[in-house]
Amino acid sequence: MLSRTAMNHYWLARYVERTDYVARLLDSAARMTALASTGVAAGNEWESLLVAAGCKEAFDAVYDKVTSERVIEFMTLDPNNPSSIASAMDQARANARVERAVLNTDTWAAVNDTWLARDVVENARSGPDGLREIVDWVKSRANAFRGAWEGTMLRRDSYQFIRLGLAIERADNTARLLDVKYHVLMPKHDPIGGGLDHAHWDSILRAATALRAYQHIYREAVKPRQVIDLLALNPEMPRSIRAAYDEIAGGLSALSTFYGGRTGEAQRLAGSTHARLKYATVEEIFDFGLHEFLEDMVARTDRIGAAIQGQYMS
Numbered sequence: 001m002l003s004r005t006a007m008n009h010y011w012l013a014r015y016v017e018r019t020d021y022v023a024r025l026l027d028s029a030a031r032m033t034a035l036a037s038t039g040v041a042a043g044n045e046w047e048s049l050l051v052a053a054g055c056k057e058a059f060d061a062v063y064d065k066v067t068s069e070r071v072i073e074f075m076t077l078d079p080n081n082p083s084s085i086a087s088a089m090d091q092a093r094a095n096a097r098v099e100r101a102v103l104n105t106d107t108w109a110a111v112n113d114t115w116l117a118r119d120v121v122e123n124a125r126s127g128p129d130g131l132r133e134i135v136d137w138v139k140s141r142a143n144a145f146r147g148a149w150e151g152t153m154l155r156r157d158s159y160q161f162i163r164l165g166l167a168i169e170r171a172d173n174t175a176r177l178l179d180v181k182y183h184v185l186m187p188k189h190d191p192i193g194g195g196l197d198h199a200h201w202d203s204i205l206r207a208a209t210a211l212r213a214y215q216h217i218y219r220e221a222v223k224p225r226q227v228i229d230l231l232a233l234n235p236e237m238p239r240s241i242r243a244a245y246d247e248i249a250g251g252l253s254a255l256s257t258f259y260g261g262r263t264g265e266a267q268r269l270a271g272s273t274h275a276r277l278k279y280a281t282v283e284e285i286f287d288f289g290l291h292e293f294l295e296d297m298v299a300r301t302d303r304i305g306a307a308i309q310g311q312y313m314s
Contacts, residue, residue, distance in 0.1 A: 013165025
């Protein structure tokens with residue numbers, strides 16, 4: 001496969017996954033806003049969303065104050081924000097269009113139909129339930145892409161590059177969600193285990209569509225250690241960092257087989273991180289420092305992404 005083709009597949013997947021992540025962040029911020037109106041939660045949830053998305057500096061360059069209306073506009077429709085839902089959809093479709101002859105019909109249609117119907121995002125924002133409609137629609141379209149890709153594409157190198165793109169983006173996103181939504185939202189004076197603490201962890205689980213899974217596994221009230229166990233270390237939870245690294249390690253192993261057994265820096269870095277997650281315990285994470293652990297996961301994932309591009313796409 002040409003390096004340019006590999007890059008297009010990889011970034012197609014990353015941009016699709018990014019739309020889903022931004023929609024989930026918006027949903028989580030809206031939930032926390034609703035709690036704030038009852039006096040349960042603090043009021044900096046929209047700022048934390050910008051930090052979680054890596055967009056705070058870009059937002060501050062345009063606006064002098066953080067408001068829900070400005071953040072929603074910036075993160076859904078702003079063409080100058082590369083992480084907005086609209087921009088990510090445009091980039092996903094541009095990458096898919098270049099590879100139209102390689103992608104099968106269902107996978108291409110999932111991307112193109114989303115792009116053609118993207119006016120849903122603009123039309124919904126003015127309605128009373130606008131944000132909810134946007135979130136539900138974006139999540140359903142991301143699921144449509146993943147279903148088409150997983151269910152119809154041949155397990156060749158093109159499949160593996162999409163697999164890697166989805167997994168790299170998801171590992172990064174879940175680590176950022178766990179880190180920023182807790183450490184930015186959580187006021188220093190609020191006690192661990194208090195009402196606000198519980199509300200924040202509940203919000204994280206809902207953003208990851210993991211609340212029911214949590215209830216099924218732990219069968220008790222939401223607690224920080226169990227949330228980290230589920231979303232960082234549990235291989236059965238599709239949005240956990242561990243599950244993402246199962247996919248990263250598997251995708252890189254498959255590419256090695258396709259390309260004559262050759263391995264490189266990407267396999268080395270992914271293998272060491274995968275082993276760390278496989279054998280880590282929640283107690284070790286909290287002893288090391290939750291914030292430090294999650295920052296390390298973001299940095300490792302970024303290095304692996306760069307290694308994948310250097311190894312296969314240059």
